[in-house]
Amino acid sequence: MTLDLLHDLLRPGRSSAGGALAANPQPDVAAQLTARLQARTAQIGIIGLGYVGLPLAAACGRSGFAVTGFDIDPVKVDGLNAGRSHIDALPSSELQRLLDAGRFAATDDFRRLRDCDVIVICVPTPLSHHREPDLRYVVTTAATIADSLRLGQLVVLESTTYPGTTEEVVKPLLQTTGLISGADFFLAFSPEREDPGATQFSTTTIPKVVGGDGDVAGGLAEHFYSLVVERIVRVNSLKIAEASKVTENIFRAVNIALVNELKIIYDAMGVDVWDVIDAAATKPFGFMPFYPGPGLGGHCIPIDPFYLTWKSKEFGINTKFIELAGEINASMPGYVLARLERELDRRLGLSLSRARLLVIGLAYKKNVSDIRESPALAILATLLQRGCPAAYHDPHVPEIPRTREHATLEGQKSVPLEERYDAILIVTDHDAVDYTRLAALAPLVVDTRNAMARRHLIADHIVKT
The missing domain is CATH 3.40.50.720 (NAD(P)-binding Rossmann-like Domain)
Incomplete structure (x- = not known):
């Protein structure tokens, strides 16, 4: 400040x-x-x-x-x-x-x-x-x-x-x-x-x-x-209005962190978290569905909770619950990359640095061009830093503009769904993507958004995470 x-x-x-x-x-x-x-x-x-x-x-x-x-x-x-x-x-x-x-x-x-x-x-x-x-x-x-x-x-x-x-x-x-x-x-x-x-x-x-x-x-x-x-x-009052907005975003951040942690737990148990949430959502009271993902994006949810945690220190209060949610959500890109690396080695015998990879979706949410705080940027930047020849496809983001955190990605352009890849990683599930074609372009598809199953595209080489 x-x-x-x-x-x-x-x-x-x-x-x-x-x-x-x-x-x-x-x-x-x-x-x-x-x-x-x-x-x-x-x-x-x-x-x-x-x-x-x-x-x-x-x-x-x-x-x-x-x-x-x-x-x-x-x-x-x-x-x-x-x-x-x-x-x-x-x-x-x-x-x-x-x-x-x-x-x-x-x-x-x-x-x-x-x-x-x-x-x-x-x-x-x-x-x-x-x-x-x-x-x-x-x-x-x-x-x-x-x-x-x-x-x-x-x-x-x-x-x-x-x-x-x-x-x-x-x-x-x-x-x-x-x-x-x-x-x-x-x-x-x-x-x-x-x-x-x-x-x-x-x-x-x-x-x-x-x-x-x-x-x-x-x-x-x-x-x-x-x-x-x-x-x-x-x-x-002014403060009630200010607090209402911060509360809205903390509510979302905490609940998304919860389902992200549940995803990790259920994955270890061999349980599909998406099916679990769909089943729980049939309860007509006392439950609101939130869905896991590769990390938080946008200008609000990854940022706003920390405004309250900072202000709370003025009153000698530690916001343990909010900060823990932030840590869980911030760790999700790393979890996704670890799962991708594990599947590449197990299924194809490839390391990240040797695999040709395509990232699907650069925007922070589906059907928009907004890349603010998008986890896809962190994932793509990490892949390139580790020597992976990674490209991305996003019908809403034809070229990566300059960003504060990932300036090295500036100018990289979206590629068409034409070439074959060793693996495809779905980070953002835009509706404009041809998922049927996508499934045929690689022997491994890692899906962080349940995009393939929602379109009834289920196969042994498609991994939900």
Whole structure:
């Protein structure tokens, strides 16, 4: 976490053009903002045009608001203004309609934040190399907003973080202007709940949790989101809203760790964990199915639990259960590779370094192009480091972009399902893959997702793990 930067930004004497207005606040600023929201004349600003910010910008635009999207990447900004979407959730055709209607425009000029009535922060919250919260994007974004903060603006943080971030980090930065939260501007937290690739949910149909810094801020945030999202869940504080999101992701991380451990146990017993889960899921109460895999991916589940474990140390509490789940999930790529190595030796008499291997699926989940924190990257990188001539096939990821953890993979391209291999490792089970053809391309198929059995492709050379 960039606490030094935060302390520097909060140093005595820091001010902004907005500070001169704080001595004479206007009592009707909340009413004025409410009226502009109701009339759809409020200008909406979305900071961060990724998997969270861009779908939200589109939802606001479809609801009748004019939206300005802010991003530090000029290439992304130019592409969006030219009608080219970079995420699956917003087709380029829909983006173009929003542009043509004057409902969306992207910019890297953050001075235009002053023109916005509502500012929503949708920036990344990664972990440092020491697995501590890295709030640099939140801190710098809040400081940038402070540079142009004015009376009557509503600022909402959506980035997932530990309870207390909005009040302890964002609020002090905004108040360096001299403007007061709850009187001159309004502050809220509303956690994102995007599910990339899910067709049954969208930004507007997923219930939206909202908590404000005071009743007025909470009411304004609730009113804003109610004009965009079908159902609003108002909670009593910023911390409750922040904690709800962390809890959701910890719930998933812990349960996935449980079934991953059960997979290892049942595999040793010769029991198919997938059949076990299917049988248990027939119970109509008291059980919710979770499924094992080669490791966790995406920006949320592998990261967010550690925000709470870090914050809990401030209170002298060790989160043993959460950290153990993280250890189990982080160990799964190694378990998969060990099983692959064992099957190669047992069935084909080959070592990893001598086997031609094809990895199926690079994205972290099926039917999306999102590779953030994907276990497939770690698996592919390890294979190459060990001298294995490995390639990958992913219809959604034609080429590997630069990533922070696996820069050496940049530029590697997806190969077609044409050549034969010694072994195929299914890491991500995209529906667009031809699994029947895949089964014929190698004498060994190691399936970490139960993809072959779900398609009734069962043979002696197909191994579930």
